[in-house]
Amino acid sequence: MTAQLSEPKPVAQPAAPSSVASRLPGLVLCAIAAVVGLGVTKLVPAASPLLVAIILGVLAANLHFLPPSRPGHLGLLRDHLRPGLAFASRPLLRVGVALLGLQLALTDVAALGPGMLVVIVAVVTIGITATMALGKLLKIGRTQRLLIACGFSICGAAAVAAVEGVEDADETEVATAVGLVVVFGTLMIPTIPLLGRVLGLTELQTGLWAGASIHEVAQVVAAGGVIGATALGAAVVVKLGRVLMLAPVLAVLSVRKRRMLGDAADIKRPPLVPIFVLGFIALVLVRTTGVVPAEVVGGAKVVQTVLLAMAMFALGCGVRLAQVRSMGIRPMVLAAASTVIVVTTGLTGVLLVS
Template identity: 55%
Template sequence: MDGGDSVPGVIVPAPEPWAVEPAEAASTTHVDERTDAPARHRPWLGAGLSGLGAGAAIGVGQLVPGLSAMLVAILLGALVANVASLWGGLPAALEPGLAFASRRLLRLGVVLLGLQLVLGDIAALGWPIVLGVVAIVGGTMGGTLLVGRWLRVDASQALLIAGGFSICGAAAVAGVDGVLARRKDAETATAVALVVLFGTVMIAVMPTLAGLLGLNPRTAGIWTGASVHEVAQVVAAAGIIGPEALRVAVVVKLARVLMLAPVLGVVSWRQRAELAAAPRTDRALPPLVPLFVAGFVAMVVVRSLGVLPDGVLDAAKAAETWLLAAAMFALGTSVHWRVLRRAGGRPVLLAGLATLIVTCIGAAVAALAG
């Protein structure tokens, strides 16, 4: 089932609590429940399927150490959609719930991601590394977007890849997707698959490079945390190097995750400016600060205050994993083989070059601060 462009000219009513951009419109893949009145009261069908897919993906991820549940969820969603296409596609009754999972559940997962961050741990890294993290995220974002333009990759696809590879993998792709005024589910799913694929390769690459170069554990940890895409992948790669490298790498990686809020704020501002300059006037402007970004920041503050018990934090982590996996399953249902064939090799090449950019900038930061 192909993912489509947003439907032009949709006047959207007042958003629900987690509807962060009033400009959000339906795609041809997932029917927005606000534009499909007869199905609007049945979102539990597609959302329930997404939840089952998330549970299966998490189970597979626990059986295979180092395997991302989000990647498994996307693959499961794509498998279900492509098999269903042999018999005419997924039932229309599932589409409102799949749209709900791919947008609302995704944002809630990003909000809960903030509970992983403690500002005191990040400040303890020292200003050279903190400023280096800003350079890593800014340099990788800018470099990836420039290369994407040169490769003639669609602007929204390039932005999704840039966000995922510079900040925190699939969660960052999800966050960028949440502030795009015009989006395609297939592009989001492609970006998540690429960021997980290349990040998995980095699990083997980083320990090998650290050993060949004879890096001390601190420097190797900084480089790994600065370069690898997913938090889980950072843990796997740095764990191979050693416990000291692992401690440093995780905190450096979480400092990159903290950059999610300002980056999404900038992307939202740019989206707002582009829509305001467009000749059409029937599309509402997105908010300057999306609500789920504010929720993410609030969760960072709450975690940093140390007021939540470990049991609550463990439950929130489990909920975050389930929510993001459910969203990835829903996005995966938009990945049809015809969509991938049309995308071609340019997004893959862009992902490889983005990995090279973040690794090189991360190496410079590690050399200066290690």
């Protein structure tokens, strides 16, 4: 009698960790960095939690607290953190950018008057166009010059991060652009008030100029505080007007990318308007209605700041300074030129309308 062989039983595979569990270690680390960034801002009001967070990420990566993945214990540590870092650098980033909209009311921006609204549009349009053209002359890659152009012309690190979400830039390009925002935006905190006095501008004119020229919202607040109380309010409103330009710029970039990719069936094209941009616009409209309590707006600002700081830390963790150094002096030259363009456009506009 022939023995009947039974089929071997399948070996049970260990259950894969849930996506939430796999992301938790990296997200916790990002949250800690965001809290540290907020703490530094309390001590140094001119600092931005976003900028502090990305610096912490770069330091963690380059001082070997987060070494590259490789065989052995240290590589395993990095592997455990990677899912959370990836989640923070994309989905959380986009939620944070959308929540920016809740800080803007169209009525506040409209109160600046049509002349100042034209100045805001001119600063963003001329700043991006001229920076892109100069970057091309300097033979800087399109994505790098686009990050610099939008970061310097719109709203600093938040704009860099938002453009990265549309353009799929690498971490080194993002870190370079944000680092340049830190350097040149910080230099303008004392420079704009000083130049305002030298040029004989009124406190209001200097405040409008600061809002139209300085890169980061936190840097604008710091400069406005130096100039005076009247200047501070005007500077912040003008700066928020520039933030509002983030939505149309991202929509244009998304449409342009779709056209560049064409109709190839094997390529996933981005949406006509990114969902987080639609969320940004929707929240601007909700804030404009005036139905949102001040407490909710304040709470949303804290959440938005924490999410963006977590995203910045995650992006910083992917940066290697050796790669940044390899990019050379050209991005620094472009950043200096972009600063001059934005500052000059802002001053000319303020003088014409005030």
